[in-house]
Amino acid sequence: MKILVVNPNTTVSMTTKIAAAARAVARPDTEIIATNSQNGPASIQGFLDVAKCVPGLLEEVGRHPDADAIVIACFDDTGLDAVRTLVSVPVLGIGEAAYHAASMVANKFSVITTLSRSVPGIENNLMRYGLAQKCAGVRATDIPVLKLEEGDPATLFKIRSEIREAIHQDNAEAIVLGCAGMADLMAQLSEEFGLPVIDGVAAGVTFAEALVNNRLTTSKIGAYSAD
Amino acid sequence: MKILVVNPNTTVSMTTKIAAAARAVARPDTEIIATNSQNGPASIQGFLDVAKCVPGLLEEVGRHPDADAIVIACFDDTGLDAVRTLVSVPVLGIGEAAYHAASMVANKFSVITTLSRSVPGIENNLMRYGLAQKCAGVRATDIPVLKLEEGDPATLFKIRSEIREAIHQDNAEAIVLGCAGMADLMAQLSEEFGLPVIDGVAAGVTFAEALVNNRLTTSKIGAYSAD
Amino acid sequence: MKILVVNPNTTVSMTTKIAAAARAVARPDTEIIATNSQNGPASIQGFLDVAKCVPGLLEEVGRHPDADAIVIACFDDTGLDAVRTLVSVPVLGIGEAAYHAASMVANKFSVITTLSRSVPGIENNLMRYGLAQKCAGVRATDIPVLKLEEGDPATLFKIRSEIREAIHQDNAEAIVLGCAGMADLMAQLSEEFGLPVIDGVAAGVTFAEALVNNRLTTSKIGAYSAD
Amino acid sequence: MKILVVNPNTTVSMTTKIAAAARAVARPDTEIIATNSQNGPASIQGFLDVAKCVPGLLEEVGRHPDADAIVIACFDDTGLDAVRTLVSVPVLGIGEAAYHAASMVANKFSVITTLSRSVPGIENNLMRYGLAQKCAGVRATDIPVLKLEEGDPATLFKIRSEIREAIHQDNAEAIVLGCAGMADLMAQLSEEFGLPVIDGVAAGVTFAEALVNNRLTTSKIGAYSAD
Amino acid sequence: MKILVVNPNTTVSMTTKIAAAARAVARPDTEIIATNSQNGPASIQGFLDVAKCVPGLLEEVGRHPDADAIVIACFDDTGLDAVRTLVSVPVLGIGEAAYHAASMVANKFSVITTLSRSVPGIENNLMRYGLAQKCAGVRATDIPVLKLEEGDPATLFKIRSEIREAIHQDNAEAIVLGCAGMADLMAQLSEEFGLPVIDGVAAGVTFAEALVNNRLTTSKIGAYSAD
Amino acid sequence: MKILVVNPNTTVSMTTKIAAAARAVARPDTEIIATNSQNGPASIQGFLDVAKCVPGLLEEVGRHPDADAIVIACFDDTGLDAVRTLVSVPVLGIGEAAYHAASMVANKFSVITTLSRSVPGIENNLMRYGLAQKCAGVRATDIPVLKLEEGDPATLFKIRSEIREAIHQDNAEAIVLGCAGMADLMAQLSEEFGLPVIDGVAAGVTFAEALVNNRLTTSKIGAYSAD
Known part of the structure; x- marks a missing residue:
């Protein structure tokens, strides 16, 4: 399975660290796609940064339509509800x-x-x-x-x-x-x-594996319905 | 890894069903040990059954000291706190x-x-x-x-x-x-x-795998401390 | 005093209605600046629309640095925390x-x-x-x-x-x-x-007037601090 | 509009202070009627004082049937529910x-x-x-x-x-x-x-102005119904 | 022991019923003093009645300084906090x-x-x-x-x-x-x-007996302190 | 009336203390049956002890079918729900x-x-x-x-x-x-x-007396229904 681990800020060195943490716990047959937003703040601290990161995050998620699950790798769970509305696969904030x-x-x-x-x-x-x-x-x-x-x-x-x-x-x-x-x-x-x-990051990746193994997807009734 | 899936009631046919559900989601390298209490009620409905099942459950858990994680396969999470106090590995109720x-x-x-x-x-x-x-x-x-x-x-x-x-x-x-x-x-x-x-059952087994992969164990500070 | 009433979606006919509702309750000496985001969804329904509206909203707010208070004229209080972090004047969602x-x-x-x-x-x-x-x-x-x-x-x-x-x-x-x-x-x-x-809209405008008359501003200690 | 600001204790010097605070924020066309209970405790500290102040407060409110809104100028919001049941105009505790x-x-x-x-x-x-x-x-x-x-x-x-x-x-x-x-x-x-x-006091007076400008009155369905 | 059972409204026929209910459960050596407010509403329905009953209730309580416990016999627990502040013996609302x-x-x-x-x-x-x-x-x-x-x-x-x-x-x-x-x-x-x-009424009287037998009195530290 | 006061641990000296505390507040016509579990831990500290005490507690309760009320004399209210399901009389944890x-x-x-x-x-x-x-x-x-x-x-x-x-x-x-x-x-x-x-213990015994005097029994609809 492919798990997209998105760092919603644009600091590549942080994405590298996140990728390592993700791969350290992932199963051998899990492919970790570690990436980050292309545009937006370099780090996320406070509500304004969170808001400014969401468009870049949504774009980045849109670039990986084949992911089986998504982990948003920022501790404030940036844009979690929006990403859940955008996709059908399981989405977890770290x-x-x-x-x-x-x-x-x-x-x-x-x-x-x-x-x-x-x-x-x-x-x-x-x-x-x-x-x-x-x-x-x-x-x-x-x-x-x-x-x-x-x-x-x-x-x-x-x-x-x-x-x-x-x-x-x-x-x-x-x-x-x-x-x-x-x-x-x-x-x-x-x-x-x-x-x-x-x-x-470790918790997010392993729980994403678990949800995929349960064949669970994000509910499209109610809060996260597509349109 | 070995996951002990314990049915706290004594109905073997139910344990068989639980075992099948557990194996259906477990990773190939996860060994599911599905078992049930040797003594106690045949099913658990209400507070009295719950209480009567706990001693048999604790005994059964004690028979499997090599388990890497434990799933208590009764929906009322029978004896969850007691089992967490008894062992150090992760314990989940279904x-x-x-x-x-x-x-x-x-x-x-x-x-x-x-x-x-x-x-x-x-x-x-x-x-x-x-x-x-x-x-x-x-x-x-x-x-x-x-x-x-x-x-x-x-x-x-x-x-x-x-x-x-x-x-x-x-x-x-x-x-x-x-x-x-x-x-x-x-x-x-x-x-x-x-x-x-x-x-x-599926959620419990896959989350148990996740916790073990995170190298997390039940905290022995506070509520679940051994003595 | 000047109150900026921002419609975070791009539907001008809705902004017109909002402006009328705002002016109907505003005091004679209150200037209502009714506007809307220049970019973003035409209406806001669900979490994805909310997220997509925030950048346009923040830009629009940034165009009116002389506002004494801001009313976000969408019922889901789009971007409320982010706008409060961006400015010092009182900010209310409708x-x-x-x-x-x-x-x-x-x-x-x-x-x-x-x-x-x-x-x-x-x-x-x-x-x-x-x-x-x-x-x-x-x-x-x-x-x-x-x-x-x-x-x-x-x-x-x-x-x-x-x-x-x-x-x-x-x-x-x-x-x-x-x-x-x-x-x-x-x-x-x-x-x-x-x-x-x-x-x-009426509640937001009149409460904004009240907060300005109290000489209250958004706290810059803690949650909404600027950086 | 006329806003009745009632001090539920009988200390006139405090009423004078309250009146000044009220007038300092009120709009030019708002008339502040600042008054206090004629009978009851000199100050309100604790549940017994609160209870003893209510009859005098209700009487004082009854003397001003032309008020467009009422502010109860004691920080424990003495008798708020009772006054809301007595009148139809908006009532706020400070x-x-x-x-x-x-x-x-x-x-x-x-x-x-x-x-x-x-x-x-x-x-x-x-x-x-x-x-x-x-x-x-x-x-x-x-x-x-x-x-x-x-x-x-x-x-x-x-x-x-x-x-x-x-x-x-x-x-x-x-x-x-x-x-x-x-x-x-x-x-x-x-x-x-x-x-x-x-x-x-300032918050109470300006919010009372806001509610009146919204043409809102105390609901007479349910909790505050008259009889 | 003497338990004062006060009906905070002035309807004597209701006091008679309350007295009967109180005596039906009281221990043989418990003296029930059943009484009612001398002034105030005939029945209590809604917040205004509650407020109007409190002064009469406090007066009536004051007339019985030898009570070992007090039961306020109105279902909305009229004036409970005020009575607890007034006296030291246990006070219960029904x-x-x-x-x-x-x-x-x-x-x-x-x-x-x-x-x-x-x-x-x-x-x-x-x-x-x-x-x-x-x-x-x-x-x-x-x-x-x-x-x-x-x-x-x-x-x-x-x-x-x-x-x-x-x-x-x-x-x-x-x-x-x-x-x-x-x-x-x-x-x-x-x-x-x-x-x-x-x-x-029955619950109030028997719990009052229980509290007195526990030699418990209303705490005079904090909320119910006398002055 | 007979009140069964059960110490769910097996330490007799503690039962003696509990019995004395119970008798000190009980009415002259209340018979206190103070007893303890015959099997189980000597004291109860933490979730594992609680679980291990329940079977002995249920047995002990079963030996006293003529009790009019039951007080479980351990501060963690060991097995309260189970005992309430087992019997019809009032049951209180201390x-x-x-x-x-x-x-x-x-x-x-x-x-x-x-x-x-x-x-x-x-x-x-x-x-x-x-x-x-x-x-x-x-x-x-x-x-x-x-x-x-x-x-x-x-x-x-x-x-x-x-x-x-x-x-x-x-x-x-x-x-x-x-x-x-x-x-x-x-x-x-x-x-x-x-x-x-x-x-x-004192609170439990006197409240048990109160519930019996109210002729109240444990509800057998819902949570504590017998089967």
Whole structure:
């Protein structure tokens, strides 16, 4: 099966990271098509960026009509409803996938994201998906997405410190790392803190495989009907 | 990987059906160990049956320490919290898995289950998982579980009629078939009504594969800690 | 003061109607700048249209930097968060304004909108604004937006019939007419059914005046911060 | 139009302040009738004071049958349901108006009120109006209402300190000043902290103007029906 | 122990009925002091009546300082917060008591009350107490309180019909009879319909006895603090 | 009347304490039958213990068919739904009873329990009963149940410290002591901290008396129907 993993921003280095994270969990017979929007913001932080990314995202999705499932590889689940209306195959946002995965392995989870400005959008998504009640807290490291790319020690220090707070203050039992660029930290932090640390790209790809294997497609009755 | 699919009641014919549904979606390299409790009720309808099934379920789970993931194949997610506390591998109830799958392919779903008496338990689970707000309604056919086994036309007529009501009255965009014995009807009804019809066994097995591929395990901090 | 009333679709005849509804309630010293997106869908029904309208909407807003407040004249509150992030002046969606107005004059209100497909978006907005609990129901007439323009008797018959149902089935105490094109029906239906019938354009314009008179601006701390 | 602004307590100096705040935002052609209950408590703090103020409030409202709208100028929205049942014109509580205004200019707001004892009543109102989810916290300064009148520096220091906490601890994006006597601080604090600071009297008067301009009246079907 | 059962309206014949219902369940060593407000409305239907009854209720409560517990014998729990602030002994509304009792013997209950106009107040109380989620519906017979007194066959017919609907439409498992005047019907209807039918006066008196035996008093920290 | 008070664990010394707490509040003509499961865990902490206790609990309940009401004397309300399905008499969990009692004497209460691991089960119960919104927080002392038995000063110190936090941090107005073994501390702590401190055994026994005096039985329609 072919899974389209679309990064809705235009930063190719981030797409490369996302592609690696996707391929690391995909089944041998799953083809990962990792791509990004051709036009739009270089990173997505806040509501204006989200809105500006959607047209490029829809275009990019339109270029891959043979995908069996689509993963939107931005943690704010950019344009999820619009893409579901555009296509018939299953569509998952990586934030959405991560929250569902976390709900399956823990009673409560916390989300660690980049900027404070992204928190309200994430909280709205959680409320919308019904999973707000499983979320013990959404915490911001206040490290910009593109800086995260560079992987300097101060960044890691801040992430570790927020995980510690999530465990001790929020009573989080699992951590969702709330940015596509954080994928490679997952295994390391999970072992270090002794609890599930969830990466949305991995969750998105494996759940997309699952939905395709269930022969499920996006419902075209009601909210996502085509016209 | 090995996935233990446990039917918490003692009806072997139902376990056979569940095993077939599980194997139909599992990856070639996934080994499905389908089994059932050795002691306890023949079917599970209502809170007393649920309680009586749990000891047999825990024993059966204990017999398979090499499982990489566990699927509890009863729609009321019998003993889910207890099994999660007992083991470290991922554990999914088929009701839980079906609700998550439905939330990924539709804005709202309805559940069609067997007896009215099972409805409150399902509603409690939905509230607990946070997914009650995605559920447009839980409907009962009032056909006992074991009768469903026999597959007579009146049974099918009643299920079809409830799906129709769910679509037109509840505005359901997907249907969750709320009983392990209904698995073989899925594809047929999905095509007939033109919307996703979700079987919990299939959803449970494929999501279990996904969680294992994510290297996720049940959190042992907090709710499910071992002692 | 200058209030920018933006129709996010490109149908000029609808903008004309919206302008008239806006001017009918605006204070003598309020200048209504009624305009519409230059590019994008001719009407907005469902999530894909919403997404496609946002870039044109943002551009149009950018053309009017001297507006003291902005009213987004589409009932699904297209791009509300993005526009709030773009500017500092108060921004209101006409759906949002109508729900707030209805909450001030009735214990419960029902919404009558056009297509069934628009219902989930409206329900999500209500949940997001916190006002879902004041809403007794969202009902669709299944009359397309542009047909509504033509004002034929069958359309009116259907709207009346839904209002009647809202009163008797939902126990609605006020009606929100959920489409910018319905503005001119307000007074007539209010008198006929003896309860408040609320038009979002009128509510949006008068609340925008109120916010400006309060010297309130969109908060730039948190969700809507500029960068 | 005539707007009756009723202070439900009997402290005339507070009515004078309220009148000034009301007139500061009212349109030139709006006549503000500022008055207070003739009998009842001198200030309202807690449920017993609220109950004791209602008869005097209803009497005072009855003395002004020509009002086009009514604003109840106590932050706990004393007797709001009763006054809505008594009259047909729009009725707004200043707490209610402030929460609606805050919801229009910020994603989350915090409330700063006087005594801890007033907090539960405010929280109940927020839950009732549906706006609890937009409220990041209700904080008490523990300065009695009448002391607030005197405007000493310690009072201002405590209010500033609570605003700071609301921003940094609750992630509040706007502040509602929860007492009619605080009206004159609004502009000053808004500039100082760089976020909207909302006064209920101003919000109430301008929203009342808006409702009257919409020709909306209190629904007489259901909750507020006359007999 | 002495339990003050106060009817907050002034209709003595209703007080007599309430007294009988209270004494029928009270322990031999419990003294029931049944009384009513000396001033105020003859019956309570809607928010205006509620407000007008509170002063008389507070006065009447003040006349009985030796009561060990207080039951407010009106189904809308008139003035509950104010009375709790006035005294230190336990205070129960008969609506409140009935909802708690129903929650202890059934998974979901429906409420049958008199006029439609009373429904919103009851729904608000249920939300406030947290018990709205246990309530399957609030139904009105549209029989005025005082007519209920007369006990004519048409009244009984309507109540029976609403109970039947509550069972079959709402899936109610217990019925709360939502008016003090309905007390004598309880046993009869319970047997007839084969499910618990709960009278608030009986529930209120027995729970008051329970709280006194637990040596519990109304908390004077926070919401109900004296001044 | 006969009230069966069942300790679902097998620790007889705890049953003795529970029996004393029950008899201390029971009416002279109430016979308390205090007993415990014959098989199962020695204490209940976490979901696995809960599940393992249920069969022994059901057996023990079955040995006392003449009980007029049943109190399940474990704070996590072990097997409550199953016991309600097994019998027709009223059944109360001591957690459940305590939350209802606390809701009647305070606007908000906090729960102090033993181990952190028990917190999620308690939070789930509160959500299920609808009373989560009345609960200001669930706090763990992290003292194992059986250690509590011994009553050493360090234990008391920790409980006192958590009560203090509950009052000052959570704004709790009442305290629920979340373990059957804590019953004898109630009066002492209540006086010391000046607020209601509620013991579930006492609340359970007195509410069971109340339900029996109301002639209420567990509904056999719906959730708890026998077969």
